[in-house]
């Protein structure tokens with residue numbers, strides 16, 4: 033069994049996934065939330081930081097937490113360019129709500145700088161993370177960004193980052209670098225028959 037704890041970091045969710053021997057932190061939130069996450073990460077014995085994608089609101093405390101906890105940072109290689117500049121993968125928006133989200137997040141991107149870091153590990157679809165004490169697998173979910181990934185736990189819960197989000201019910205990403213890929217990734221998520229979904233934004237959907 034894996035236990036999953038959602039940690040609110042402003043408008044972004046970070047998640048602690050506990051395994052038999054330690055835990056993984058999934059995403060690190062916007063600047064200013066490192067101090068909130070650090071004691072929780074210590075308490076849960078975090079051994080790895082996984083970034084679901086390279087958007088600023090998910091990665092800003094990665095360098096701080098990695099340094100403090102002395103644990104590696106892992107992400108997909110295709111989002112490496114976003115660590116230099118989030119605009120390297122221009123986003124398109126779906127309908128009016130998507131355009132609103134896009135304009136809000138763009139404002140956020142301009143206001144904040146990314147502390148520089150390099151990931152220590154690159155993750156691919158199917159990678160097994162049990163080496164870090166948690167029985168979970170990487171699921172590639174490109175579309176929102178080219179390097180978007182999720183994690184599937186041994187009990188079938190899926191952490192999807194921004195590949196989907198939840199406002200009322202689980203919905204496909206409203207902003208994306210590639211719509212076709214995003215739609216394929218949403219189909220892939222449902223085909224995995226998740227027992228629960230955890231999103232980068234919004235409340236989890238449990239008991240699916």
Ligand SMILES: [Zn+2]
Nearest residue numbers: 085087176194
């Ligand atoms: Zn995002």
Ligand SMILES: [Zn+2]
Nearest residue numbers: 087089194232
């Ligand atoms: Zn996000």
